[in-house]
Amino acid sequence: MLLALAAVPVLIAVAVRLSSAVPPGRGPAFLDQISQNGLFVGITAMLVAVPLFLPLTIGVVAGDTVAGEASLGTLRYLLAGPAGRGRLLLVKYAGAVLFAVAAPFTIALVGAGIGAVLFPVGPVTLLSGDSIGPAEAVGRLLLIAAYLAVSLVGLAAVGLFMSTLTDVPVGAMAATVVLAVVTQVADALPQLDWLHPWLFSHRWLDFADLLRQPVVWDSFAANALLQAGYVAVFGALAYARLATKDILS
Template identity: 65%
Template sequence: MSSPEPPGRRGATLPLLASEIRVLFRRRRTWAMLIALAAVPVLVAVAVRISEGRAEDGRGPALIGAIAGNGLFVGVASLVLAIPLFLPLTIGVVAGDTIAGEASQGTLRYLLVVPAGRTRLLVVKFLGSAVFAIAAPLAIVLAGTLIGWALFPIGPVTLLSGDQVPVAEGLLRLLLIGLYVAVAMLGMTAIGLFVSTVTDVPVGAMAATVVLAVASEVLDQLPQIAWLHPFLFTDSWLGLIDLLRQPPLLSTFGTNALLQGAYVLVFGALAYGRMTTRDVLA
């Protein structure tokens, strides 16, 4: 069991968090994943440009087809394409490595004994992963906006409701959509944190986190268990489309935040229980 944190450790959370974020973004793996995510809108924009914006009817392709008329749709279409696999994969890698990575390198004992208590370490690790969960969709939005501006005309955005909004509001909504997706990934981040506390093998924790996300997505597609869908952490992932209506359905943002917050509380508590009962110093 963990003992109360000494008074000298109080107030050290911010320096420890800053150190965690620096370490995370100094890793080549982190930048490789962000660059890979940023490449998604580039590939989408180039493909649409080469094909002159022709697309078949359908939900995803319809968004892609709108790119030719307005480059601001590159970011939205790319997020829709990245959400089912690419974003969960990168989030799972970072979240699964939080505790298991330290354990496999032999640094977990040092972190617990010297600068941080177990609770503080869990909070810092989660917040560090949450920063990446914010950076990942924003990388897609930024790359999509830049490549869309370079290859396609930019003008008033025609929303799903048929209304048009100015470019400035379109950019604001694009940023809001990126933040919506970031919030949508927090539940998975908490799940990865918990899984990372039950193993010393980071690859196993990463794989388990991604598999759980894929399993949740599969369950979310089965109409026979529709009653379960609102409780799945992936159920609100594609709700970003509601932010392209006039007025935007901000209630969807709130529902998404409440759902992910519940997962953060539950799996954060499970991670805390695991860390406070596990003899990681032996």
């Protein structure tokens, strides 16, 4: 799955390399800057992957956690051991979080790597108009990946809960991905603006604040708080569901 994610920056880099210059203001943000600076491949790839690609992979991984074991009939044996259900849930969630961290970092690093191969690397122009050196730019790139990792932790918790609801992993995966898309649609409707701050996808695209000079940390903190809330709520729900469930398979 990480390979599929790594394909995104490669595709973007090759496409830009083969095409003529992209006029500014067309396509996804930062796309026009790639040909001048390879490091932007990583940023553009993350931007493209945030709305659907990343949630899709997280949904698959998190949706599979408990339901996958149940459908294989192995959940019974896992719980036959001395480890409690809470501990099983914790380990399963840790696995999903590990993937949520690995996924954006894979895109960022593969993107920066392929960008460095195909395009020149130099000082990076931030949104504020200031320029920073390549070393600091890689630091910012990793910060953005960290921001996205935090953003996906909440979705992973939702997926974990979905996974405890059913014995069919595909159902849990689909429900998680659909939820991720629905919240983004709701986030785009101005009529629902009272709801927006509560949607886990609300701050997904605010990672651009890390490309300002000085960095705006507010969105990072607010996003972390929001995701922590989702982890707490859906973690508790998942525990309650798994602990009270009759394990038949």
